[in-house]
Amino acid sequence: MSFLKRITITALAVATLAAGSAARADEQYFPLQSYRVGPYAAGGTGFFGGFIDYMTLINTRDGGVNGVKLVWDECETEYAVEKGVECYQRQKSHADIAAWNPLSVGIAYAMIDGVTADKVPLITVNHGRTDTTDGRVFPYVFPLLLNPYSETSGIVNYIASKEGGLEALKGKKIVVLYHGSPYGKETIPIYELLAAKYGFTVVQIEVPHPGNEQGAQWLQIRREAPDYVVLRGWGVMNPVALTTAQRNGFPADHIIGNVWSNSEEDVIPAGDAAIGYTAITTQASGNQYPVLQDIIKTVYDAGQGNLSDKSRIGSVYHNLGIVNGILNVEAIRIAQAKFGNRTLTGDEVRWGFEHLQLNPARVKELGAENLFHSINVTYDNHEGEGYVTFQQWDGKKWNVVSDWIAPDWALLRPIITKSSEAYAAEKGLPIRTSEEADQVTQ
């Protein structure tokens, strides 16, 4: 009975909402194509949990972004492309969309044409299709903070620093163990290129999705006897790689994880096998940062937190979700400064992202000093020159073992431009100028 009642009440509420939508307050809507079940649930719950927690914080502590409330709903994708596309079709009918954040390269690829026609930004923080960095060709796609090529360059530079400089890479052998998905394959050409440039040998081995069996791959690694293994994993593939490495006698401190192999959920299931394992990150873990303290005080202490397991507050994925929240909210704030403190169109938010410049001082004001470094997005650089750092697992927590490092953007940019210009030619797309980027659809 109460169940039926609840459905009736919900139906009435929906009807009322629909009827009253003309008179609604200023709102900015985030369609969340989240994934909380399936093999990648750990990443999904942490990331979307952090994102939602930050938006809740902004709504409760500040009353929204300059009075504009943030609203959202979730649609489960299980990281599967066709489900993500269905969610996109379902959620795009909602008014006032600020930006899409699907956290899946496959889904993002399938949405590029759609969001470009809709004129709504698509954010692929720390991942995505590398050549979307070129905002002249991809006006609505933003691989914020770190695209896959920059990540690769950062990892190779870190290995070089451990060996005593880029010259010392000559003659070394690096194995890249990558996830068998669009995301995993994205860096194959850039590793080949860097290997040729610095004179090391690279062997790239694929682990089929989801990666819970890697005996054959590690047997091959054992035969190759590399100096380092770069783990370009995702989800369950990571702990399995670490435990299989231990069984095969490969030292954990010579395995370098990429930005999707750097979370607590990747190392805790591997137990002792993960001690000494090092991974790249754009955002440090831990909850000592003022913004996290605010979230604990304002959101979790009021019972509004999104993570069901409070020990995950401040974990790598949760913090990435929070950083992603900061970037989305600040893009709206920057766009509001130009267009007014009201609900913005997708294209206005796009303008905001293209002026998303947060220097370390501004990051400190936001309570995120040392959580992440800075970002500097422009109309033609949609990545925004994010800095990376490296963290090592001691069996209980991640410890930062490097400074903030800048990837070699100057080296990578011509490759990215070449690829994006080829895409533009293939699709017959124009190359956007800075004047065109300033024209905004209201």
Next chain:
Amino acid sequence: MSAIVDTPPQTQNYLRHWPLVAVLLAAFIGVPAFAPVYVLEAILLPFLALALAGVGLNLLTGYGGQVSLGSAAFMAVGAFAAYNIQLRLALALPVTILLSALTAATVGLIFGLPSLRLRGFYLAVSTLAAQFFVQWALTKFGWFSNYSPSGVISAPGLTLFGYSLDSTTSRYLLALTLVTLITLGVWAFTNGPLGNDLIAIRDNETAAQIIGVPVLKTKLVAFAVSSAIIGVAGFLWAFTYLRTVEPAGFDLDRSFDILFIIIIGGLATLRGAFLGAGLIVVFPLLLSRLSALAFGGMIDSGVLELVQRIILGSLIIAFLIVEPNGLAAILDRVKRGFARTF
């Protein structure tokens, strides 16, 4: 001689088909005029692609009794063949579709060879090899995806006689036309001599051989035709629905989906493929929208998703207990019930 015998009942049959005509009229005229984009993009396009794959597999499994777990592989062959033909040869769209169907048929023929020696579960396992081999080959050799770094390719635009078919409605009409034509073709095929041979082989292979049915030829034709149809379904999936192509989208789960579609819908019926695809594609969406409406925000959305799966699974079991011959049989029963009442 048989034509003379058949003619009188066929003229009566035309009237019997009025519900089908009504459905087709609604699908060709009503839906494009009134349905919102969401219904076309998120429900009808995947429904059409999977229903067509179901029609193709039903020909092989339902009519022919040859169990196959490689359907998704043949979809992948169709999709990648169409992409490469369009990229490298730039032929007209109908020719592209035809050639990609032929490519899928060839691959199907090769993997159908074991069916000459194997039956039942053993054949299922050997078609599993097709599933793994095709996915492996498409991933391993960059040529198939034109060396795209991530292995994902965006489907190029569709044009027919100079007109762009990229709008939602025209993609839907293209898919609907192909599905209608092919389904009619399969209907003719199964009612023809080859269809009868196929059913004879399914029901008793030895007996069929004794009365003179060419078993080897019939089996191979069934594999080829079925794979060609599933290949076109793959083309629809990649070009009219998702508009990106990646090998991982055609994994074993998709093969199972198609097998479930025909089992739940009803083996050896054409309606079954459509009813089954409706259940597999549309029902989860209805369930998820309904539960999002009723409980959205109140319950963790992950828990909600898992509950939906339990409901879907229980419903499938319930359907099959009520009617092991699938939804098509349930529909027949309902129709007979109506006929008796009125």
